[in-house]
Amino acid sequence: MKWIPTIIRTVFLALFLYLTLTGNMMLWLALFAVSLIIAIFFGRLYCGYVCPMNTIMIPIEWISKKLKIQTQSVPKWLEKGVLPWAFLGISIVVMLLTKKMLHINLPILLIWVLISILVTLRYRPFIFHNLICPFGALQKLFGGFAVFSKKVDETTCIGCRKCEKVCPSISINVNSDNKKAVISTNICHQCTNCADVCPVSAINYVKRK
Numbered sequence: 001m002k003w004i005p006t007i008i009r010t011v012f013l014a015l016f017l018y019l020t021l022t023g024n025m026m027l028w029l030a031l032f033a034v035s036l037i038i039a040i041f042f043g044r045l046y047c048g049y050v051c052p053m054n055t056i057m058i059p060i061e062w063i064s065k066k067l068k069i070q071t072q073s074v075p076k077w078l079e080k081g082v083l084p085w086a087f088l089g090i091s092i093v094v095m096l097l098t099k100k101m102l103h104i105n106l107p108i109l110l111i112w113v114l115i116s117i118l119v120t121l122r123y124r125p126f127i128f129h130n131l132i133c134p135f136g137a138l139q140k141l142f143g144g145f146a147v148f149s150k151k152v153d154e155t156t157c158i159g160c161r162k163c164e165k166v167c168p169s170i171s172i173n174v175n176s177d178n179k180k181a182v183i184s185t186n187i188c189h190q191c192t193n194c195a196d197v198c199p200v201s202a203i204n205y206v207k208r209k
């Protein structure tokens with residue numbers, strides 16, 4: 001069953017390319033708006049399974065590691081965390097201006113896909129997901145309320161840290177005091193990476209208290 005997320009992501013990537021190339025990008029943006037409502041109940045499913053940037057970043061990260069050009073460092077100027085909101089504002093303004101003055105629908109999402117590729121060639125995926133992506137900023141806001149989310153069963157977790165190594169958004173961390181993993185729901189993509197590698201099946205998708 002590990003290939004099911006890959007199939008879902010590929011189908012949505014194909015839909016994204018089709019809508020963008022046929023000039024229907026607004027339909028994708030409508031889908032994104034719906035995903036924010038879904039995030040309130042089911043978490044950031046858009047980020048984990050629908051987002052074209054995330055889907056493309058997965059093989060790009062693999063290439064980056066193979067070429068040994070990925071760095072573990074985090075650019076200082078990104079750490080403040082305000083850039084995603086600034087990029088969101090800039091993207092909206094640029095889209096509206098190009099529509100009004102040039103009468104074209106700027107393929108803003110395609111531009112962000114290109115940026116995500118360039119960033120991921122050099123930096124770990126969480127840099128783009130958590131510190132750059134303007135769409136991620138909105139998903140983080142709405143996803144923080146998620147009624148259902150991935151959660152670690154503390155009684156089962158053995159603190160092996162395997163989950164930390166595969167999380168694209170570094171949203172799962174083992175507490176150094178009690179050696180139990182904890183997930184930050186607002187930045188969790190609800191993917192299956194951590195649950196797939198957990199040796200004791202401590203991670204499940206459940207209703208939060």
Ligand code: SF4
Binds near residue numbers: 171183187189190
């Ligand atoms: S915590 Fe698990 S489900 Fe959430 S993004 Fe990380 S790997 Fe995916």
Ligand code: SF4
Binds near residue numbers: 152158164180
């Ligand atoms: S992989 Fe499983 S057992 Fe290991 S730290 Fe993560 S949640 Fe705990």
